[in-house]
Amino acid sequence: MATATFPATYIRPCDIEECNRASRALCHCCSQDLCIVHLKEHVDILNEQITPILDEIVCLSDKVWQLKDSSVMKKDLEKLLLWKKDAIRVVHNYYMFACRRLKEFVNETLDNQQDTIQRLHALVAEFVGNHDVTKDDIVWITEKVEGIQKQIIKQELVETLVKLRPLVIEKDVIQIDWMLPRMIPFDLGKLSEPHSSKYLHKEFSYDGMASSKDEQYLLLHTDNLLYLFDHELRAEQQMKWEYGYVTEICYAGLLEKFILLTDVGKMRGVYSLCIHKMRVEKIIAGEFCKTACSNMHLYLLKKEQGPCVLYQYKLTNFELSRFLVCAKNESIHSMACNSDMLGLIVFRRVPGVNSFKFRARFEVRSTAGKLDILWSIPMEFGSGIFAYNSISSLNINGWLVTDTADRRLTHISTNGTIQSTLIYKYGYPIKTALLGTDSIVVKSENDHHFQCRRETIINLHKLTNID
Structure with missing residues (x-):
């Protein structure tokens, strides 16, 4: 085949290898001289690359609109309203x-x-009745009366007893930004x-204890009293509890109420507590x-023989569902929720040589579906099935x-990895809970052998001291 030849005035050939066509244009983005065919191919390739980007931009735009309509702003508006309340x-309490x-x-x-005046009046009346007043008595009484008169005149001139300072709210008390957990x-x-x-002066207080969803409050039951502590373990409120012994407490964020279980006679059942009205x-x-x-759900476990059945109530309408989660030879000892996950400590009875x-x-x-198992790991407890154990949520931790x-x-991660263990030095730990953004509360029993007594103590540990 004859090779094409071009006159001296010919514009450069196409830069694509093995192409002998004459170039028709210079592509400024890649600095190549291209023929008509390869120029079209080049344009098509660029269009193929830009089309997905356009689709992605449209998708991003849709996501932005979805964020405007998402529940985040609604939840935060409710959060601000709750903060205002x-x-x-x-302020009202103060x-x-x-x-x-x-x-x-x-x-x-x-x-x-008034007491001083009445005593002085009785003394003068006694002097008058007995007719035995002396000059010194009159001088002393006169000084007392003048002192009281001056005090009353001063009080009458006072326009106010209260000195007020404006309530100053720091500008950064509310921060608004796109903040990850x-x-x-x-x-x-x-x-x-x-x-x-905080010392409870009560031996082995297994009473319920839990923190609110935002970990700003801690609710604790002991000695027929409910205590509400703030994030620094300062008592905010206290009320008498007349509905029986509280064995368990959890927090229903959707209802903004604590849930309490009681276990005494006719009082036994499930109670809700609104902390804003203490109702x-x-x-x-x-x-x-x-x-x-x-x-979205409240989970309850009944005291009954046979397989463990969990009662699931929808928090919106208390619609009931039941789930069989254990075999006949198994029992649930503790449970807690972390977002949409339900954690369970389960004991299984297996045959041994001479015993079980x-x-x-x-x-x-x-908890999003039918309580499907995500993962499971073996555990060991010091007293076996007779051990007291508990679970608490560490949120994303x-x-x-x-x-x-x-x-x-x-400490166990959300994917089932044991991160660390600790022998607690400040007593026998009974229950734990997050409090605030940087603290954990441990309810434990201290054993005072030298005093022949035991007492329950609530310890607040700061997490910000951890490097």
């Missing part, structure tokens, strides 16, 4: 305290003056000493021993499992 409640203090101050001052470093091996402690309501009757709350043995496992199920008999805390 809490702030109003704090206002009521100031009113009580003002009345007490005025009444105490005036009552003391905070991943607080959590290492049991570096758990700090207790930042603060109690019985919501379910029955004999239950365990409870946990996910984002028990093996424990920690399993996590999805996973789970914290308590073994009271061995004083052991075990």
Whole structure:
């Protein structure tokens, strides 16, 4: 085949290898001289590359609109409203305290003056009746009367007893930004000493304890009283509890209420508590021993023989579903929820040489469907099936499992990996809970051998001290 030849005035040939066509254009993006065919191919390739980008931009635009309509802003508006209500409640409580203090101050001052006047009046009346007053007595009485007169004149001139300063709110008390969930470093091996402690003076207090969804409040039952603590373990409120012994507490974020289980006679059942009004309501009757709350459901375990059946109630309408989660030779000892996951400590009875043995496992199920198992790992507890154990949620950090008999805390990740274990040095741990954004609460029993007594203590450990 003859090779094409071009006159001296010919524009450059196509830069594509093995192409002998004459170039028709210079592509400025890749600095190549291209013929008509390869120019079209080049344009088509670029169009193929830009089309998916255009589709992605449209998808991003749709996502932005979805974010505007998402539940995030609605939840945050509700969060701000709740913050406003809490702030109003704090101001109102301080206002009521100031009113009580003002009345007490005025009444105490005036009552003391009135007592002084009455004693002085009785003394003068006695002098008049007995006719034995002396000149010195008259001088002393006159000085007392003048002193009281000056004090009353001064009080009459006072225009106000209250000095007020404007309530200053820091500008950064509310921060608005696209913030990812905070991943607080959590290492049991570096758990700090207790930042603060509360003594309950009660032996082995297995009463319920739980924190609210945002970990801003801790609810605790002991000695027929409910205590509501803030994130620094300061008592916010206290109320008398008249509905029986509280065995379990969890928090229903959708209802913004604590859920409490009681186990005494006719009072036994499930109660809800609104902490803003400290109002109690019985919501379910029955004999239950365990409870946990996910984002959308309340889970209850009954005291009954045979296979373990979990009762699932929708928090929106309390529609009931039942799930068989254990075999006949198995029992659930503890349970807790972490977002849409349900954690269970399960003991299984297996035949031994001369008796039965028990093996424990920690399993996590999805609450989004039919409680399908996500993963399961074996566990060991110091006193076997007789051990007291508990589970608490660490949010995105996973789970914290308590073994009271061995004083052991075990940190387990959300995917079932044991991260660390710790022998707790500050007593026998009974229950744990997150509190605030940087703290964990451990309810434990201290054994005072030298005093021949035991007492329950609530320890607040700060996580910010962890490197």
